[in-house]
Amino acid sequence: MKQVLVTTGATYPFDSLVEAAFSDPVLDAFQELKVDSLRIQYGSTRKSEELFNDLCISRSLQLEQHCIKVSGFGLTQKMIDEVKTSWMVVSHAGTGTILDTLRLENAPRLVVVPNDKLMGGHQSEVASAMHEMGCLICIDEKSEEAFEVKLAKAIHLAGMSEYIKPLPARGSIADIVEEEANGGKRKHN
Numbered sequence: 439m440k441q442v443l444v445t446t447g448a449t450y451p452f453d454s455l456v457e458a459a460f461s462d463p464v465l466d467a468f469q470e471l472k473v474d475s476l477r478i479q480y481g482s483t484r485k486s487e488e489l490f491n492d493l494c495i496s497r498s499l500q501l502e503q504h505c506i507k508v509s510g511f512g513l514t515q516k517m518i519d520e521v522k523t524s525w526m527v528v529s530h531a532g533t534g535t536i537l538d539t540l541r542l543e544n545a546p547r548l549v550v551v552p553n554d555k556l557m558g559g560h561q562s563e564v565a566s567a568m569h570e571m572g573c574l575i576c577i578d579e580k581s582e583e584a585f586e587v588k589l590a591k592a593i594h595l596a597g598m599s600e601y602i603k604p605l606p607a608r609g610s611i612a613d614i615v616e617e618e619a620n621g622g623k624r625k626h627n
Contacts, residue, residue: 441475442468442593443524443546447532448513451481452553453489454585455530460493462500463590469504471597476501477520478510487512521546526596528589531565531576540573547596548574551589 444459446452458464459478468476480490490510494501501508514520521527521539524546529535531552539548550569552562569576575596577588 439475440471440473440525441477441523442473442526442528443477443479443520445479445517445520445527445529445535446481446486447530447535447553448482450553450555451483451486452530452551452555453481453486455528455551455553455589456480456486456490457493458586458589459528460497460500461586461590463584463586464593465500465504465506467590467593467597468506470594471526473525473597474505474507476506476508477524478508479514479517479520480510480512482513518542526593528593531562533564536564536568536574540568549589549592549596550574550576551592552576 444455446455456478459476478490480486494508494510517535518538522542526547526549527535527539528549528551529539531550536548536550539545550565552565554562565574565576568574575592577592581588583591
């Protein structure tokens with residue numbers, strides 16, 4: 439089984455990421471990569487849950503044609519377990535999710551999608567820096583292409599390469615990001 443986990447985060451809805459996961463370009467990319475299981479963390483709102491359920495119904499034929507089984511959940515205390523069982527993670531660009539995923543031994547491929555509705559673009563800054571370090575794939579926000587096309591290209595790139603590098607050693611931008619995410623305190627593993 440080749441599973442992809444799509445995670446939207448817990449603090450702010452990211453329904454456009456859920457919708458894109460069901461789009462034809464993204465389903466085509468999953469099929470080309472032989473993904474057969476799609477697990478979607480759709481968020482904490484009733485509207486997001488309804489959207490997920492509606493998409494499961496309205497896109498059921500396309501999912502069947504692409505041989506992809508879909509399941510979903512709102513929130514979980516065991517997100518790291520979801521990440522560990524996934525071949526690829528397509529995620530909102532939350533710092534905690536990025537660092538938790540990349541710290542794993544045999545980390546899954548990671549595609550991040552900054553949610554431009556959050557805190558003045560901080561997700562884009564973190565995601566771009568980690569992309570430049572070779573740790574993840576960040577969608578090309580400057581591209582004029584449709585969101586789902588940009589996402590499909592990023593998924594394809596992540597799936598076709600051994601792209602992810604381990605987090606750099608202490609003293610790197612990863613440390614700075616981690617320190618900021620923890621209120622100015624370093625975590626010791």
